[in-house]
Amino acid sequence: QAKHKGKSSYAHFAPEMTEVSHERLKMESSMRRALELKEFELYFQPIVNTNSGNLFAVEALLRWNNPAMGMVMPDRFIPLAEETGLITPIGEWVLEEACRAAMGWKQSTGKDIGISVNVSPRQFRDPGFTETVMHALSASGLAPEQLELEITERLILDNSIETAEILRQLDKAGIRLSVDDFGTGYSALSYLKSYPFDTLKIDKSFVQDVIKEPEDASLVRAIINMAHSLGLRVIAEGVEEEAQTHFLKKENCDFSQGYFYSRPLPAPDFDVWLTNNHRV
Numbered sequence: 035q036a037k038h039k040g041k042s043s044y045a046h047f048a049p050e051m052t053e054v055s056h057e058r059l060k061m062e063s064s065m066r067r068a069l070e071l072k073e074f075e076l077y078f079q080p081i082v083n084t085n086s087g088n089l090f091a092v093e094a095l096l097r098w099n100n101p102a103m104g105m106v107m108p109d110r111f112i113p114l115a116e117e118t119g120l121i122t123p124i125g126e127w128v129l130e131e132a133c134r135a136a137m138g139w140k141q142s143t144g145k146d147i148g149i150s151v152n153v154s155p156r157q158f159r160d161p162g163f164t165e166t167v168m169h170a171l172s173a174s175g176l177a178p179e180q181l182e183l184e185i186t187e188r189l190i191l192d193n194s195i196e197t198a199e200i201l202r203q204l205d206k207a208g209i210r211l212s213v214d215d216f217g218t219g220y221s222a223l224s225y226l227k228s229y230p231f232d233t234l235k236i237d238k239s240f241v242q243d244v245i246k247e248p249e250d251a252s253l254v255r256a257i258i259n260m261a262h263s264l265g266l267r268v269i270a271e272g273v274e275e276e277a278q279t280h281f282l283k284k285e286n287c288d289f290s291q292g293y294f295y296s297r298p299l300p301a302p303d304f305d306v307w308l309t310n311n312h313r314v
């Protein structure tokens with residue numbers, strides 16, 4: 035009986051599996067050509083000072099414009115890019131493009147505008163990673179202090195000496211380091227004191243409900259206080275409503291990012307946003 039059931043559900047499942055892996059293969063081969071075909075594009079989202087609403091920095095967010103698939107969002111292709119190792123050349127392109135963009139804004143506005151770049155674990159562990167970062171800086175002329183690398187707790191979890199050493203090298207070079215999606219990983223909080231992080235980005239899942247859910251409000255308040263007592267700056271992600279900005283101001287959250295201020299924008303639209311918003 036059980037055997038029969040297992041067999042029939044297998045028979046039912048098999049074609050789906052084939053479809054999935056076929057889809058995956060198609061996506062992988064398209065991804066292999068995407069850099070060459072210039073299908074990747076960076077979108078830019080402002081990070082503002084919570085109190086003043088003034089621009090503080092910009093996060094670069096990757097998009098993949100594929101003729102067959104349309105615009106593919108990172109959650110759909112970054113995991114595959116990680117698995118296949120394609121994240122290394124793609125990430126290199128992101129770093130160079132992001133640093134170049136930040137240098138362009140400095141030239142157009144006369145102001146130093148920091149750029150935040152997401153780095154996934156596989157990319158970070160590539161032996162050439164530090165060199166890639168330094169090259170992106172020297173090629174663009176951007177000062178290391180204007181570059182922030184966003185790393186998730188997943189990376190720190192591996193607890194390796196190599197990870198610690200690379201973080202130290204980047205920190206020594208003056209590059210800023212932030213913990214992205216803070217609160218969603220295992221959060222063995224002790225890493226915060228042993229690694230040279232500058233910034234915590236509170237995950238949007240906590241920020242989204244600060245008005246409705248007292249528990250989320252307590253968590254966000256606690257994260258902000260903990261970060262400050264460790265000398266870290268805090269960015270709230272996913273700010274969509276004005277009420278959230280009042281809460282974050284009251285709780286002294288340094289910086290905010292979210293649709294309330296601006297969606298991620300393609301470069302030409304971001305330039306327009308910048309022209310209208312780059313008060314000191």
Ligand code: C2E
Binds near residue numbers: 095125154184292
């Ligand atoms: P993330 O680094 O946590 O980026 C924030 C995500 O939240 C972005 O999604 C952004 O569009 C979205 N977001 C911003 N404001 C709001 C808001 O008010 N409400 C809501 N609901 N969402 C908001 P996106 O662009 O789809 O990126 C998803 C994730 O993909 C990123 O999360 C990051 O982990 C990864 N990613 C993006 N670009 C890159 C990249 O160049 N390299 C790597 N390795 N990962 C990247």
Ligand code: MG
Binds near residue numbers: 093152184214
């Ligand atoms: Mg990020």
Ligand code: MG
Binds near residue numbers: 205208209210230232
């Ligand atoms: Mg530092």
Ligand code: MG
Binds near residue numbers: 271
């Ligand atoms: Mg995040």
